[in-house]
Amino acid sequence: MSVLIEAAGEKRNGDCDIEAVRNDWTRAEAEALYDLPFSDLVFRAQTVHRARFDPNYVETASLLSIKTGGCPEDCGYCSQSAHYDTGLKATRLMDKADVVATAQRAKEAGAERFCMAAAWRNPKERDLDQVCEMVSAVKGLGMETCVTLGMLTPAQAARLHDAGLDFYNHNVDSSAEFYEQIITTRTLQDRIDTLSHVREAGIKVCCGGIIGMGERVADRLGMLVLLANLPAHPESVPINLWNEVKGVPVNATAERPDSIAVARLVAVARIMMPQSVVRLSAGRQYMTDELQALCFLAGANSIFIGDVLLTTRNPQRDRDADLLDRLGISSNLDQAKQAVPVDS
Numbered sequence: 001m002s003v004l005i006e007a008a009g010e011k012r013n014g015d016c017d018i019e020a021v022r023n024d025w026t027r028a029e030a031e032a033l034y035d036l037p038f039s040d041l042v043f044r045a046q047t048v049h050r051a052r053f054d055p056n057y058v059e060t061a062s063l064l065s066i067k068t069g070g071c072p073e074d075c076g077y078c079s080q081s082a083h084y085d086t087g088l089k090a091t092r093l094m095d096k097a098d099v100v101a102t103a104q105r106a107k108e109a110g111a112e113r114f115c116m117a118a119a120w121r122n123p124k125e126r127d128l129d130q131v132c133e134m135v136s137a138v139k140g141l142g143m144e145t146c147v148t149l150g151m152l153t154p155a156q157a158a159r160l161h162d163a164g165l166d167f168y169n170h171n172v173d174s175s176a177e178f179y180e181q182i183i184t185t186r187t188l189q190d191r192i193d194t195l196s197h198v199r200e201a202g203i204k205v206c207c208g209g210i211i212g213m214g215e216r217v218a219d220r221l222g223m224l225v226l227l228a229n230l231p232a233h234p235e236s237v238p239i240n241l242w243n244e245v246k247g248v249p250v251n252a253t254a255e256r257p258d259s260i261a262v263a264r265l266v267a268v269a270r271i272m273m274p275q276s277v278v279r280l281s282a283g284r285q286y287m288t289d290e291l292q293a294l295c296f297l298a299g300a301n302s303i304f305i306g307d308v309l310l311t312t313r314n315p316q317r318d319r320d321a322d323l324l325d326r327l328g329i330s331s332n333l334d335q336a337k338q339a340v341p342v343d344s
Ligand code: SAM
Pocket: 077, 078, 079, 117, 118, 119, 120, 148, 149, 150, 151, 169, 170, 171, 173, 208, 209, 210, 240, 241, 242, 243, 244, 245, 282, 283, 310, 312
């Protein structure tokens, strides 16, 4: 295969850098990829994808909000921030037994990974004791584990690792410039510090961001450059399309990207981070089957299953199973014991 592709202002052979895992991406290169003729971009992304992944397999993860709302952070997109009146009722940390029972149901419904999320700035030691127990118990069910608890110290990351945690989710959310417009209570550098504590503890990194908050295409690409230039690429890259929440500041600026823009971004993420699993995360409720198919073609290879994400909606499990079936994509949903809703 030899396809000449214009990228970064120069003619490059489309198959020569498939093996390259780089951490020195420039915005100009990301823009040049994004602006390729659509067919060239998707072909290149699919070629990169096939070099490392089964193109007909999609990973399934399930989410649970183990501590909802009342969060001291002011993330301008989030239903759980105590800074905004979103109508959400804050809850206490769930009991371990309820978390494990929910994980068991998620496993039976076809989830490979179970991600537990808490609306904290950072976990208190007493809370971390309980989360570590939850992680060990969910791991004991034979599922991959992920938690997202806000900022961590190196010692807290080490404790989670010792409890058997596989992934820690902590997003950069957007470009450095746009980040400052949507979050003021913690800096991007705080987040990057937590990511390095997670990495140093030997936990795999899940890190991505959100589109559709009123940012420019340049911000979306700036976010991908940030992710791709981390010391090591995140093993997992969630791309969230902002799920509408009433009462938050982002409402004023939000503009949902068109389908072609979403597919282009996924393709660029796949090319820039060839070894990472790219997850179509929040916002699939707004996507047509055709757009999701295009995103899988562009290199997305993971989804959240279950009717609810944390506080917002997700497509129903049976609809996902039907879509993957029609696309000839296999997943753990095929092995699911029963077609039960994840959140039942
Ligand atoms: N509190 C933790 C934190 O922020 O680190 C973890 C939970 S937080 C809900 C995890 C991520 O979900 C955020 O960083 C953001 O990228 C994404 N997110 C939150 N609200 C969203 C929404 N309404 N639509 C899309 N993504 C959202």
